[in-house]
Amino acid sequence: MSWKSLFSKAFAANPNRLHFAAHSHHLWPDAAYSGHMAACDDAMALADHKWDKIMGPVWSEAQGHIAAELKLPDPQTIAFAPNTHDFLIRIMSAIPAHPVRVLTTDGEFHSFRRQMDRWSETGKVIVEPVAADALVEKAQTGDHHLIFASQVLFNSGTILDGMEQLAGLARPDGPWVVIDGYHGYMALDTDLSPFADMIFYMSGGYKYAMAGEGVCFLHAPPGYAPRPPVTGWYAAFDDLALPPGEIGYAPDGRRFLGSTFDPSGLYRFNAVQAMLRKVGLSTAVISEHVAKLQTYFVGQDPLPNMVLLNPLDENPHARFLAYKGQNAASLHASLTDRNIVTDVRGDVLRIGFAIYHDIDDVDRLIAVIANMP
Incomplete structure (x- = not known):
């Protein structure tokens, strides 16, 4: 066929x-083209009021698609951003330790590696890269605040073995486990349900979700980093009427939001997901x-x-x-x-x-x- x-x-x-x-x-x-045009149509017709739709049914639909794909119990743990680097910055900002001790593989993508190298220069982090097959054993030493690994290594195609074991080490007070799923999401059948309350998982639409750039997401486990210091006003979207001086946060995944973004990726993502389901x-x-x-x-x-x-x-x-x-x-x-x-x-x-x-x-x-x- x-x-x-x-x-x-x-x-x-x-x-x-x-x-x-x-x-x-x-x-x-x-379908991605059709979704993009739908975003334009809503912008023309709704103008200022388009955000009611974007942050309402469009947002919820996208969360639902991701939760179904990853078997997450609660779609509300999902936040969106233009790229996964935004999420990395916010997660790192919420770790109180200084320097932050980071355990990772020696095959991570340029964006992560570059940021870690630069932070290492400033003394903000101490990075320990190891071979992917040594990651789980090394993580068990308890010497790290953050464990970061790709579900599929971008260069070699090696698939991470031991995600559940890593999740078992995670605690709200550290260490935190972050899985970069960009080469895994919609490429591998992925069931996060056994440890959804323990790990961060991030990915996006640029690759196997077929939705183009600008629609990345983070699953943030409840109780982890409730108030990220690097933040934008969308993270308090429910609390815009708070008195001056009070910094509110959404109680779910939206606590990791930044500020105004291009929503067209969400429309493309939803349109492609609908197409995939229609044709099986x-x-x-x-x-x-x-x-x-x-x-x-x-x-x-x-x-x-x-x-x-x-x-x-x-x-x-x-x-x-x-x-x-x-x-x-x-x-x-x-x-x-x-x-x-x-x-x-x-x-x-x-x-x-x-x-x-x-x-x-x-x-x-x-x-x-x-x-x-």
Whole structure:
């Protein structure tokens, strides 16, 4: 079965493109365009009053979709922001220790790593990066205020093992456990229900949720960081009538909100979620489709001089294949010249698969690689 028709606008805009970077920037389905237009329509029709709708039914609908996907017991624990970095800043601001001792993996994304490096320069944090497979054991020492790890490492595709064990270490007075789910949300079936009251989980719509930028979210467990010092006026949206000098906070996930934001991402997210449900495309169904394409690609051995960092087995797998080799950058550049979009990080070429691919697309990619000089 083909689902290409769901992405007709993206294909029409660049008909000859082969987009194998769904893990980096997912092509927008037509539903995302419709959602974006709905945001514009509401802005035109409602003007100032659009916020009643955005912070009401639009917000609640988006929370409901995320809670259902992650099996969270309470959608109200979810807050939204333009990016996950905003949430990191607010979480860190709420940790009273100085310096903050941070345990993390040695494969975190540039944004987190850069911020930690800069804070390390100022003495605000002491960061201890370890290999992903050593994280749980190291966390049990109790020497850290914050444990931060990606559900799926962005570079290698390694899937975090031990999320529940990490959650078991979390306490409202520390340590706090933050899971960056950007490469896990809607790529892996994820059930947070056993430890939803113990961990922070953040992700966004840019990748597998197919909703574009500007719609990131945080699940904040009750009782953790009730009053983040880095805050915006939306965090007191329920208490705008408080007397001057009283700093109120929403009692739920909204305590992590900032200030005025572009709401169009929420509209896109809701529209895409509605589309996926209408056509029966759950995370499991998409993952099964992607797994078949990945298996076919790997079976053809198209990159014999590169090492596949995340081999296929019977376990859940990232939505991309990570090939390491000295020619990663040059291969990426050559593919780009041929209007084939992949992604490179240093000496790792990442090839991402999606619901808008079929076997013919994979064959085209393999043929181009085989005929490169």
